[in-house]
Amino acid sequence: MAPRAIVYGGGVIALMMVALCATVLYQSRQDALDRARETSRNVALIAERDIERNFELYALSLQAVVDGLGNAEVMALPSRLRGQVLFDGAATAKNLGSMLVLDASGNVIIDAGNDTPRKGNFADRDYFTVQRDNPSAGLYVSAPFRSRLRNGSQSIALSRRVSHPDGSFAGIVLMSINLEYFHQLFAGLSLGSHGAISLIAGDGLMIMRQPFDPKIVGRDISQASTFRQFQSSMEGSFSDTSSIDGMRRLYYFRNFQTLPLIIMVAEAEPEIYAAWSRRAVRIGTLMAVFALGFVALSFILGAQLRRRMRAESELQLLARTDSLTGLHNRRTLGEILEREWRRAQRMRSMFSLLFVDIDRFKAYNDTYGHQAGDDALAAVARCIGENIRRPADTAARYGGEEFIVVLPDTMPEGASVIAEKIRAAISDLAIEHAGSEYGRVTASIGSASWTPDQETDVRTVLKAADQALYEAKVAGRNKVATCAAAG
Structure with a gap:
């Protein structure tokens, strides 16, 4: 009877250890998820701060032009000197395209890059129509477009309204930003071979995505389940399947505080759990073998387990307190x-x-x-x-x-x-x-x-x-x- 009781007791303990192993592996899996979530958050913050810093400088440059246009002394200057005063070198910044002033009809009347303005009418662009129809639009971030003045270069535009003294519409000041800026920024952020990082307009238009695909720029994802998550809060994390490539990813997103933009960082779940899966197989196999051996050595191993738990408890206590003072560390x-x-x-x-x-x-x-x-x-x-x-x-x-x-x-x-x-x-x-x-x-x-x-x-x-x-x-x-x- 005693040997049978020992075998049964060893079997029960072995099952408990297997269950403990499963719990530890599950927690390890959650830890991998938490690390991935934190990594995604850090990457998103890096990108967001870079974009916000540059956009703030661009917005100040646009406002300076609006103020200059309302200054009669500035407008009376010769065109070259007037351009230097209005644009203060902003148009030569890296990754910027055209910086233009359009009249109320959408025609170019001042061109930061040329003493003689290039010909063009942009009354059909959203950055013009929004400012024309909405006096309180403020700084407007446009949808992606192909530039008519720069051989179809993919860009977005920042624009501000110019008003007459009576408040009526007088035109706009715009600054185009090459999407290559976002491409280079995102390309420098490593997220694994199947990771993705995207910049999305508040209305659901895709501005840039890494891995880069020109066909995705300007794509409307407002009906995608992922985008509905983006609109649910200022920032958050969730798992979902991409509507673009069908890959299931862990998404982290942030809505910009001052801009109608969303930064999204996504790591592929197979890559998040790859190391954990290998470790789980190894640990699970070893635990199964060990559990079978434990049936025969139940009492000996039980004593060792108790000693180990006591040691771990003492180590945990030491890890949380300052050895000199006895206070928390x-x-x-x-x-x-x-x-x-x-x-x-x-x-x-x-x-x-x-x-x-x-x-x-x-x-x-x-x-x-x-x-x-x-x-x-x-x-x-x-x-x-x-x-x-x-x-x-x-x-x-x-x-x-x-x-x-x-x-x-x-x-x-x-x-x-x-x-x-x-x-x-x-x-x-x-x-x-x-x-x-x-x-x-x-x-x-x-x-x-x-x-x-x-x-x-x-x-x-x-x-x-x-x-x-x-x-x-x-x-x-x-x-x-x-x-x-x-x-």
Whole structure:
């Protein structure tokens, strides 16, 4: 009976281990997905910032032309000098095509690239009709088109309306941008052999896509399921099958804040999971073999598993705490800050933070030695821990002689009281410090309180607390300085 019980027990444990393996592999798969999502987000941000920076400069150049056209002194200048004043060299920038002024009929009347304007009428272009029909259009980003003045070069245009003093339509100023700019930008961003990155107009027209295909430029994807996802929020991530090539991808998208554009980055799911699949096959095979052997060695392996779990638990604890002070380490602090900040955002509650720095600690180390410095750090850490009482309050070593205290749901007045208690407790330790103006180890504390919103992140209150700490230092050290509550 006993051997059978051992075999049955070993079989149950083996099944549990297989289930554990499956859970770990599933989590590993999710980790691969999260890494891909983060990579896509970073690539999208790089492209978005480059485009927004350049478009902002182009928009300023267009506005300068509009302002110049309304200046009689500028318009009275000779054509060459007038062009230099109006266009200030913008038309020679890389990846820019034509920069033109059109009259109310759509005819070219000023050409940045030529003293004598090239002939052309563009009254049929959307960048003209939108400005003509909508006085409040502002900066307009056109649909892709083939240039009539530059041998059919694929471009988009930025345009602004020019109005008479009475507000009636007088024409437009336009600047064409070669789509080669987006092609070169996207070509430099690696997303694997089946990855894709696209710039899409707000109405669903494809402006550029990498891998590049001229036939896709200008394609309307407004009815595609992916585009409906793009319209659902300012940014997000989802999996879907491309309407262009049928490849299933993980999509990350961002709607530009100031432009009617969407940046989309997509990694092919087979490439995302390729490394995970190989690892899963290897691990799964080994686990199956190991589970069969475990039936025969159930008791021995069970004891080894228990020892391993204890060791992992101890390692996890060590990884989350600072070995010298016993407080949370900086890595754990980052997790706590993000968690409590998100909670404060949801609850619209006050989030307070203390930045504690031991005064003249380098001089203390130089005078008394690093062992005494370590003892002082540990003593200060105990003072901090003893003066925060609520379970939600958290203290961590930020680095060196700096500590952070996180105080959720704490008003500025309460945070100042706690900060003063900590400061006084550290001073009351009466640890001799000949290099301090107070003759003992003291600490300066910066306090900041914030009600989070969607436009700020936890770095905002960290910077505020750091600034308050700086003010406490400037005020003579051994002080508490408070940043005014915001948010």
